[in-house]
Amino acid sequence: MNPMAAVAAVSGAVIADGILQHAGNPIAEQRDLAGGRALAPLGDRVVLAVGGADRLTWLESLSTQQISALVPGQSSELLILDPNGRVEHAAAVVDDGATAWLVVDRADADGLLSWLVKMRFRLRVDPRDARDELVVVGGTAAAVAALAAAAPAGVPLVWHDPWPEVGTGGWAYAVDAGHPGQDWDWSEALVLPAELARLAGEAAAGRQRLAGSIAADALRIAAWRPRIADADEKLLPHEVDWLRTAVHLHKGCYRGQETVAKVHNLGHPPRRLVSLQLDGSDTNLPARGDGVRAADTTVGVVIAAAQHYEDGPIALALVRRSTPLDAELVVDTQDGPVAAAQEVIIPPGAGATASVPRIPRLGRRR
Structure with a gap:
């Protein structure tokens, strides 16, 4: 049975491609979700499972994050990079002492699982698709605590988003003062399909409020929180401040580490993330991939x-590092140009953290 079928029966629910878009009023749902009065069934998130005695050291060797010492119930986040340091996959991680549970964007799940299966070699690991076993429900930590999270090994499977706190071995490019993520309170519970059906029944009876993906994504964007859905084929973790929560700069080697270290220590990210305050109505929102220009x-x-x-x-955009901080920006949408005021997230000077002494040129006289 489709786990979202029960949600579809709730009055006002609009579901597309298995994802609850909204439950009748996306704006009110944002308020309720942020205030802990609503829960969001996340059909765009799926669960992968990695069992086996070597699971944590194996995942650590493949990814940007140090998770070999992850204790049961502790939350983390990791990235899988290509050889050039570009982001290929992302996963939220919670381990229960027997299995590492990965919460991933649905569009990214098949590619990540296929790659993990290829990388098993002779290690004691067993990656598998668990989307038919568990579904994901998101909300504030207090709201999610009311759910009956699955606990196959005795540890409730709840992932608490660390954003925007800088993890051990991480680094912040955006300043913390005034960071909108300071108000970001987000957790995701992995529940049995029967628990989602119960939640939908409570909503149908008027005893529980639901929120859709439109509301959840709006809160995420306002918190400057990166997601794999934002990534293109060129994305470096530095460009969206993902070094905060998903990268350990001092762990052992992994694919793409050389680029991560070089950009952070000696160079600058070629693009920088900005928040855009858009002029105009909500009927003219830009789409992902719409161009941003300064003058022509x-x-x-x-x-x-x-x-x-x-x-x-509002919007998040990646612009050239050299784009002036006071540039008047315009977004070219399908319905015409929209003026946009930029708020700097990643400063142009981010990176180059190593203090490298300047070497005089040969023959230079003092």
Whole structure:
């Protein structure tokens, strides 16, 4: 049975491609979700499982994150990079002492699982698709605590998003003062399909409020929280401040580590993340991939956009590092140009953290 079938029966629920888009009022759902009064069935998130005695050391060797000492119930986040340091996959991780459970974007799940299966070699690991076993429900930590999270090994499977706290071995490019992520309170519970059906029954009876993916994504965008859905084939973790929560800069080697270290220590990310306050109505929101220009020059692209319940129409965009901080930006949407005021997230000077002494040129006289 489709786990979302019970949700589809809730009055006002709009489901597309197995994802609850909204439950009748996306703006009100944002308020309720942020205030802990609603829960969001996340059909765009699926669960992969990695069993076996070597699972944590194996995942650590493949990824950007140090998780070999992860204790049961502890939350983490990891990235899988290509050989050039670009982001290929991302996963939230919670381990229960027997299995590492990965919560991933549905569009990324098949590719990540296929790659993990290829990388098993002779280690004691067993990656598998667990989307038919468990479903994901998100909300504030307090709201999610009311759910009966699955606990196959006795540890409730709840992932608490560490964003925007800088983890051990991590690094922050965006300043913490005034960071909107300081108000970000997000957790995801892995529940049995029967628990989701119970939740839908409570919503149908008027005893529980639901929120859709539109509301959840708007809150994420306002918190400057990166997601694999935002990534293109060129994305470096530095460009979206993902070194905060998903990268350990001092762990052992992994694919793409050389680029991560080089950009962080000696160079600068070629693009920088900005938050855009858009002019105009919510009927003219940009789409992912819409161009961002300064005057007549294209300087970047929109990676996510939303109508926020407090901030109005907003977007996240990646622009060239050289784009002036005071540049008047315009987003070229399908319905025409939209003026945008930029708020700096990643400063142009991010990176180059190593203090490298300058070597005088040969023959130079003092």
